[in-house]
Amino acid sequence: MLAEPKLKIILDLVQSSTKEELIWMNGYISGLINNGKNQEQIVPASPSSAVKKITIAYGTETGNSKKVATEFAVKAKKKGIVAKLVSLDQYKLNDLSKEEYFFTVISTQGEGEPPVGAKKFYEHIHNNGFKVSQMKYGVLALGDTSYPLYCKAGEDVDIQLDKLGGQRIVPLQKCDVDFEQDADAWFDHVLKSLNESAVVAPAVKIQPAVETKKAAGKKYYNGTIITNVNLNDRGSNKQTYHVEVTADEPIEYEPGDALALIPFNKIAVVKEIIALTGVDPALELETAKAKGTVEELLTKNINICYLLSSVIKKYAAITGHQIPDARLDLIELVKKYPVKDTSQFVEVLKSLTPIAPRLYSISSSPNAHSGEVHITVSLNRFLVNNEERLGLCSEFIGGLPVDNNFTFYIHKNRNFRLPAPEKDIIMIGPGTGIAPMRSFLAERDATGASGRNWLFFGEQHFVADFLYQTEIQNWLSTGVLTELSLAFSRDQQEKIYVQHKMKKEAAELFNWIEAGASIYISGTKDPMSKDVENTLLEIIQEQGNKSADEANAYLKKLKDEGRYEKDVY
């Protein structure tokens, strides 16, 4: 079918090529045909592995599996492979069917059991009813030959993944207590087979990132909570909820964005208001912003908490009561200053303002946590008339169990964006300020961004308040985090905050900035972000030998270049 000159070229090429190169060409051409795209997509062969993304999951009791898995992840990263390192106790079981390259390091306990943290995973893969047909996998089993059921858990995982339709690309390796050499050799084998299996299908999916056009207007999602955990340990003064949410349709967002959540009022309070006022809960009503029954509106649309004084003035005008200037809840108003009749109350309802959406910085990354959006919500406590009150929204979300639904939309934050992948970033995010930083780190980990990352985090106590500790530790051990500076304010006599740690690292911090790093601050505006900014100015002054004005100008320039961004509240 080919004309002579073309045939000669191809025969020459074929004869001079290795088997791997031939396989690559085969895949490349078939990729071209299937995609119908032109040559722009050729990626020159690099010495690094062609598989770009793998998952390394470990189940550990003594820490050995974790250690081995971490070493593997570091090795893989050096080869340019994005290796997601995850402990099996944190692993999302639903992700299994999406895995393409999945490597498990797992130890065996006592009577052939998996480590406690890996039990759920172990049981899950023993339940049939799902397939892992795209999975290529390998298992490294750690054990102790002095036990009769040596490496049993690893064996089981290896067998089950095969039964579930996975393709074993490296044989099971069992290791005794002196596991180092065997484990290393096994992973070298993995890396080799990744190279080989990768060339089979180079049909490069690399497409220029399409800038998705944002639809005009807000897009509302119906969110479902899939995880809701209080990250603070017993004995903490804080309650910080890590909430994972999915929606009926793909959620479009970027690291740095916020989730706008519209909380519902407490049903019990709504019912009490209805009972006190005698209003018909089923009465259809239309306010400025919404339409529905009284009960629906009171639950989902109308703000009944901590009313503005302007709203209270209106209430006073409608009901004819003398009400001193204070911020009260609707329930307190109807108790202390009752409405005359239901029609007066309907008038009140129409005068009330809608529930304001609350913005939470997103703590997940679209690339690392596909199909999900995570937020990090601190239970907001404040005093009203010397009485402790909880923020409506944080209490709402904190108390919302898994499988519950709520409405949200994505609030774009174009002033809090990651720089180019090769640029360094400095993240200062104490408390819930960690949220967008977790998003950044997860994103940079998942995409293999080469820039350096430095995180400053602070909270009250190391033991109870180190938000996302195990994830941060993993990023540190795999090198995603280049530097980590921590400040736990109440673990010692003197209070230590993130800005004190910045001062301590002043010289290095300034080096990073001079070398082009972007700075991000997230968390409370007052006093944290101000203290941090003042500290930054001091550091610029001292380290850069600048006057106060020059330092201000320097920081302003960073701001103008998009290298100093804040997400504070």
Add this chain to the structure above:
Amino acid sequence: MSEKNNLSPIEKIKVASKGLRGTLKESLLDEHTGAIREPDEALVKFHGMYQQDDRDRREERETKKLERLYSFMIRLRLPGGFLTPERWLAIHHVAGEHSTGVIKITTRQTIQLHGILKSHVKPTIKAFNDVSLDSIAACGDVNRVVTCNALPSQSHLHPQIHAYADKISQLLLPKTKAYYEIWLDEELVAEKADETDALYRDRYLPRKFKIGIAIPPNNDADVLINDIGLIAIVENNELKGFNIAVGGGLSFTHGNESTYPRLATVIGFTDTEEKTLKTIYEIVTIQRDFGNRSDRKQARLKYTLDKMGVEAFKAELDKRTGFKPEEPKPFAFSQRKDEYGWTKSADGLWHYTAFVENGRVTDDANAATKTGFYEIAKTSKANFRFTCNQNVIVADVIEEDKAEIDALLTQFGIKQFTGSSSAVRLNTVACVAFNTCGLALAEAQRYLPTLITKIEPILNKYGLGDEDVIIRMTGCPNGCGRSTAAEIGFIGTAYGLYNLHIGGDRLGLRLNKKYKENLDEANILSTVDELFKVFAAEKNTGETFGDFSYRKWIQNN
């Protein structure tokens, strides 16, 4: 397998540790974790500490994305288990400030504190050092705390014999100054050459090493469970010397037939202090040179001895000491339990042995033991001595002060608890196990007291309430609670399940044997009920449960 010819990973860590320093200093500075770096976990033991974590909290903290709740257990080096009241006060304060608050008396006569966070370790060691206490070599592959009969009234030679515990401890102390550098921020004054350790060299011992001393007729030190046991030979009110026993050790591994508990074999008698110490030293060097360094489960002296054979071992020892020890002298033990209550020693001093259930000094529903000892220490009128049965002796009280101390013991309920506890409870020993011990398969000290409460009525039912049956429980087969050297041993196999061992003798001269496997509480109680029923009906006069159960169920099976 071929790997077994290689050194175990711990051996490599020891050699590379620069005199047990490793990267401990750096580990302490790691802010992101409450743990120390992995190789340092092995090294920190030589400094008297274990890194542990609260196992009750693992799963909950995992879901919170928090690492395990790491903390450290610090064990003091107290040869012979003796403290002045000033030191007791210091420990009391340290326990309140840095640890869980409970002062744990161990089965090797010392004190350990649990739950010390990494950031609190240095302040703890500093506070101990201020009263000249240390934790050097309290754990690790070295000679551990040397034990000895605790009660001075047992022999007028007690002070003389007890002094050997300290002498042996000093003789076998590692030479490295790493402890002072790492924990007490002392300058590296000593040049490396000064740390040359002729005994331990750079690899230390293949495994832990334990030495105990007994003064017959009392064996409360459980002398034959040690790598080296010294049995004092007293004739005509004079210390003649010591019988030397070697190769004891109780740890084994479930399902691993090549591991086993073993009592020490008496190999000879030495008559002078010089010869005794020389013999001990050279036994340690034999273990250093011949012990298995590839498989830590085969590394204790008992395996070295059995592999060489007793005669070859003795020949090697003679070669190293340059003399032949004499034939062992006859000796006899008559009891292993503690003598509770007041006793008087030959020098006219009074000693009150108080029952501290499983060695946990704390204030609870039974007695305000912790406050009581604190108040007693404040008077400065009593020393504190610890027994290998995890009890506390308020010791060395002069006649004039006895009433005052007695009143305090009464005020805080210590006397009442000691006096009212049943014979079987007074003879219990339990290891720590959950929630901090990483090796535990089942509960021990948190569970044994309630199990005893359920066993007591069974004994009473068969009229055995006054029997001193020795019951011991360990959460794993490693034997910290010496469960294989009990008349009834419960050895954890999995959470809530225990192997039941019976047939050990009352004096510590015969180990027990496995009788039933994997019993839960209901099965434990029904089995024990059956055993006691038969024992009550068929025992000979004066026959102990240990001897009876051996004859009845173990010997011929």
